[in-house]
Each structure stands twice: as structure tokens, then as C-alpha cells.
Amino acid sequence: MHSSKFCLDIASDTPSSNRLIDAIASHCVPVIISDDIEFPYEDVIDYSQFCISVRTSNVVREKFLVNLISSIKNDEWTRMWKRLKEVENFSEFQYPSREGDVIQIIWQVVARKGNAFDDWSLKDVANFLQCL
Numbered sequence: 001m002h003s004s005k006f007c008l009d010i011a012s013d014t015p016s017s018n019r020l021i022d023a024i025a026s027h028c029v030p031v032i033i034s035d036d037i038e039f040p041y042e043d044v045i046d047y048s049q050f051c052i053s054v055r056t057s058n059v060v061r062e063k064f065l066v067n068l069i070s071s072i073k074n075d076e077w078t079r080m081w082k083r084l085k086e087v088e089n090f091s092e093f094q095y096p097s098r099e100g101d102v103i104q105i106i107w108q109v110v111a112r113k114g115n116a117f118d119d120w121s122l123k124d125v126a127n128f129l130q131c132l
Contacts, residue, residue: 004028005077006069011037011056024050024088029080031069033059044108050084 007023011034020039023030030051039047047053052072058064097104 006031027084045087050080
């Protein structure tokens with residue numbers, strides 16, 4: 001994967017698949033084949049800046065995927081690759097937490113949810129953090 005420019009991420013029946021994270025860690029632009037995908041932290045990270053999303057109905061069309069990938073110019077791929085490298089730390093847990101790591105992203109998501117967490121006690125927060 002590490003020497004590839006693009007990596008296929010085909011929808012599966014399990015939400016625990018790590019193909020997207022593996023592609024990001026390998027600095028390989030993900031080509032995601034799915035009609036309905038929920039990205040991790042999608043309300044914080046704009047995946048369109050470093051991923052290519054393809055509907056399954058398009059993939060079955062003859063040479064669609066080959067033509068799509070071939071049409072991506074080197075400067076566009078380089079832009080996506082640079083952004084990919086910027087977000088790779090979003091999938092890594094670090095201790096202590098650092099600016100921009102996955103813990104910071106989780107807290108941004110929690111803050112965006114706002115009222116849903118208003119009734120949480122310190123014990124609830126501690127239990128939540130233990131699950132991470």
C-alpha cells in the first residue's frame with residue numbers, strides 16, 4: 001500500500017473495517033466505493049479533500065474506475081496526498097494528547113453535540129474516556 005498512489009476501499013458488511021485508516025497511514029489516496037458511508041469524525045474532517053468517493057452503480061460501468069483515476073492530474077493527486085498527510089494523526093492515539101490528534105477531534109465532536117452531553121457527570125465522562 002505504501003508505494004501505491006491510490007487504494008481501493010470497498011464497502012463491506014462490517015463497520016470495523018480498517019481499510020480507510022490503513023490507506024491514510026500508508027499515504028495512499030483512498031478510492032472509496034460505497035453508496036452510504038459514514039466517515040469517522042466526518043463533521044470535523046472534510047474527506048473530499050483527500051478521498052475519492054465512487055457510487056457502486058458507477059463502478060460496474062465498463063472502465064469507469066480506470067478512466068476516473070486516470071483523469072486525476074498529478075497536481076490534484078499531490079494536493080490530496082498533502083492533505084492526507086495532514087490528517088493522518090487523526091487516527092493515532094497519543095499520550096499525552098497533542099493538538100490535532102484523535103483525542104482532540106473526539107472532544108470537538110463532543111462539543112458540537114452540545115446539549116446531548118449536558119447531563120453528563122464527571123463519572124460519565126470518565127467512563128466514556130475509558131472506552132477510548
